[in-house]
Amino acid sequence: MASRLNPYLAFDGDAREAMEFYHEVLGGALDLGTYGDFGSAEMPDADKIMHATLTTAxxxxxxxxxxxxxVPFAPGTNVALYLGGEDPRLREYFEKLSVGGTVTLPLEKQMWGDEAGTLVDRFGITWMFNIKQNA
Structure with a gap:
């Protein structure tokens, strides 16, 4: 079996809302498991998300x-999620993810010839986009 590297985002109580939002934007299958689902029903965080996975087509x-x-929670700016490729739906993802957030670099043609942009979504997650342009 091959190894995989996936982004794993930490939230301070709003993981369900964030992952449902990403599911709405990106589609696919969303699996949510709470601390209670994993046998910690008596703990104060029983209804919070212990593990969520969104897998898209x-x-x-x-x-x-x-x-x-x-566990200490300290959001930072040292991690970004990168979406790149030729799929025109990337523009739609950019627009939807920017709702309620902040566009830090508008999605536009860059000096290397591709469209690129960056935003921080309403949950404080940085997203970087690069839409490859056909030569």
């Missing part, structure tokens, strides 16, 4: 969890 896999109170 485009081959994207995005994972997430709600950090429990005992």
């Amino acid at each position: 485009d081959g994207f896999t995005l994972m997430a969890w709600d950090v429990p109170e005992r």
